[in-house]
Amino acid sequence: MTQTHAASRPAAKAEEQCRDRRAGYSLLEILVVLAIMGTIVTLVAPRLFAQLDRSKVVAAKAEAKTIKLALNSFRIDFGRYPTAEESLNVLVKMPSDPNLQSQWFGPYLEGEFPKDPWGNPYHYNLAKTDDRGGQTSPKIVSYGADNAVGGKGLNADIAM
Template identity: 40%
Template sequence: MAQKRFRFHRKPGFSFIEILIVIVIMAGIAALVGPALFSKLDESKVDQAKIQMKNLAGALELYRLDNSGYPSSEQGLAALIQKPTLGMVPQNWRGPYLNSKSLPTDPWGGDYAYLSDGTAFELKCLGSDRVVGGEGLAQDLLNE
């Protein structure tokens, strides 16, 4: 009786080892690139906060031109969206002075701090830690 010879036919595809090697290489690349990418994202949040503060400062200047002064601290930034009812109510209010129906929050979800005596103002973003002070990304940002 003749013996049958079995031929092993390899199916096309990748072996487990080949796939594992690719995964290890991809993990290595991610470990090298990831931190740089996340630091750029954090830096972009600082830039975004600075831009929002410049937009708020511009809206405050428009308010001042119409009303001969800035909103008081008591009236706050809300005076840019709706006519104030607290303190000295402006007679020439021509707002809203912002395009949105709500005040913007900083990139970390906090509110911008606003102080004013009517003749000058200070805008502040508390940074990523949302507390006064800090260093690096947690550093407070002031309008300039």
């Protein structure tokens, strides 16, 4: 055996032992990584959820505006807004009254009538207004996340 060959055997053995020790992660390394990930999630999650909540408010406003446009289309066909008895369902389903069926050119909204982003129904109020000679003006309202009148923040009413 040559001297070079004999000297390389212990070095190869040491390198192999070193590789064996680096093959996996120690428990401490895993815990440190988990702690760092937990800290990042703790800092980022509230901002992410706040953005999701804001997007629900924006979506509710957009849907309420779409419903109001559908109500205006209904008004063009019938010369009036739907009554409380007809409700907003008349925007997606033909009225059962045969006298109204000939004027109905809907559906004015596609598919099922939408719910607000919190899964609650939109509320329809047909109020008299003084600014247009006593004519009616529809109001579409989402009562927000708590589905109750009033509130602040996410619980605030969204009206169009």
